[in-house]
Amino acid sequence: MSETEGVVDRELTMSRAMVESIAHEMRENEEVFYMGEDVADYGGIFDSTQGLLDEFGRDRIMDVPISETAYLGAAVGAAQEGMRPVAELMFADFFGVAMDQIYNQLAKNTYMSGGNVNVPLVLTAAVGGTYNDAAQHSQTLYGTFAHVPGLKVVVPSTAYDAKGLMHNAIRDDDPVMYLFHKRLMGIGWMPAPDGPKTPVPETDYTIPFGSADVKREGADVTVVTLGLHVHRALDAAESLAAAGVDVEVVDLRTLVPLDIDTVLESVRKTGRLVVVDEDYRSFGVTGEVVASVADRDLGALDAVERVAVPDVPIPYARPMEDEVIPDAGDIEERVRAVLSAE
Template sequence: MSPAVVAALRDEMRRSEDVFVMGEDVGEFGGVFDTTEGLFEEFGSDRVMDTPISETGFIGAGVGAAMAGFRPVVELMYVDFAGVAMDQIYNEMAKVSYMSDGAFDVPLVLMTAVGMTPYQDPTHGQSLYGTFAHFPGLKVVVPSSPHDARGLMHSAVRDDDPVVFMAHKQLMLGMTDFADGLAEPAPDEAYEVPIGEAEIRREGEDVTIATLGLHAHRALEAADRLDEEGIDVEVLDLRSLVPLDTDRLFESVERTNRLLVVDEDYRSYGVSGELIARVAESRPGALDAAARLAVPDTPVPYSPALKEELDPGVEDIADEARAMVD
């Protein structure tokens, strides 16, 4: 997905000189996850700015620049380090517009990498979707394909509100097989994927799997396996957590009457429980069964074998969906 992100950033930077990128290793190095590959050569150090290892400093600077009328894209290399700058994120970035009664907008994109990869420790492998979705004032998007990565980045840069753009490392670097329908390169021209619209990746009648990011691919693979058993799975790719496309979620569950939520964040107080609660509150008559697959409430281990035990895999998803239908 990284070339799609780079293409969107390049287009937006050509479109407006108010758009610039800043963060650790985004310059000549091109970003640890190739998110800024080639941008330094075209735009130079004034608009592709390497920063010290000071998340508090450069995220705070990004908020100030956004208040001054720029449209910064600030890369937080790993989402795990958001805690270092949490005051800038949830007390400034998220609240400035509210506290100023709309006198100041904060058109800032906080671009960050999420998810587990082999041989990364507990402070480099979290997803934390629910953490950012919990803060009023932030929009949160999670692309699962090159097409959506480019379109959502265009939308995020052009949005007058702060947007957290959360991309899975394995998808950015091509470390995993992409599911059919999600692997195609992004179109060459600029386009927007609307923030707040989910996408049905596969239609079905027996159970809805609502998911996002890497797990959209795993859910589609699980659905293919279950199809051979006569179980018809619908896969709903959320794409956006804030705003959340509850209309499409409710419509899907009303068709299937079963909801399985899969994500790579921690199980408690997260996205999985929130989606089930939304459906239970608003469409209680449509819900015959609900379940969630997420990461147990324990730090992400360094060991790849232990990670496999924690991270919902294709077989885990298939087993849970099968049990719900049985």
């Protein structure tokens, strides 16, 4: 990765990359502000706002009461009046108590107003398990949000992507769900895998929505995934390479819009598709990606497998949680399955 001026020689965690992009946008535009639970003095429980209060003060970095319906409603109203709020749901699981504000106001008000009102709001939320927080704090719910027309859905997997996608999200005139995986943030009490910490340019840049990224090129099998499971797929690919299996890993980066063109290009090369997701298997991302590929070019598919969370609440006990959340071994097993399907 390089800038026009030369090679990037600094690395950031995903949380620092997000904060850097938010701070830049706040300096450039006084209408940008951040609100949420524990985002001011605490800096966000996943370091999503660390250091912003010192620079921007309490008028623009706002702690809110524990009433998601109230503060998300306030954020929608502020956006409709020309501001650019970034509102944080501490956990994506909490969307249920503010479902009307997200599903019926945030997602639909532009349409309901005949295009007379924009809602330039970024709704950030922590997603995912792997750390024993049980069924009400460990879901990803990607498919739940992607299912609703009117919401753009962003899921970064690296610091480089997190910064570029956040710049794009704040500048977008439509509502954006920005879902960051807790395990990728690089916080002290929840060690991240090696991959999310990447070189990040100091200058601002954007990554267009609907632009998937091939994180590893390969010729034998296409693995399509997002978030934490990009890194688990890369681990599986490295293990399989020792056995002579060449895996291509495609990081979707955004679900809405969904870049099926990049997925199709890969599948037409390999003929074999494995879709991996930390959301529930039924009515989710894995099924949508497979169906979208089949709709466009069924003949390109020689074999297909899906790897996802079974349709059960996420367990609290670590061995049970490990059983339901796919790991690199599960991905490797499904890759071997598509190779033997012929």
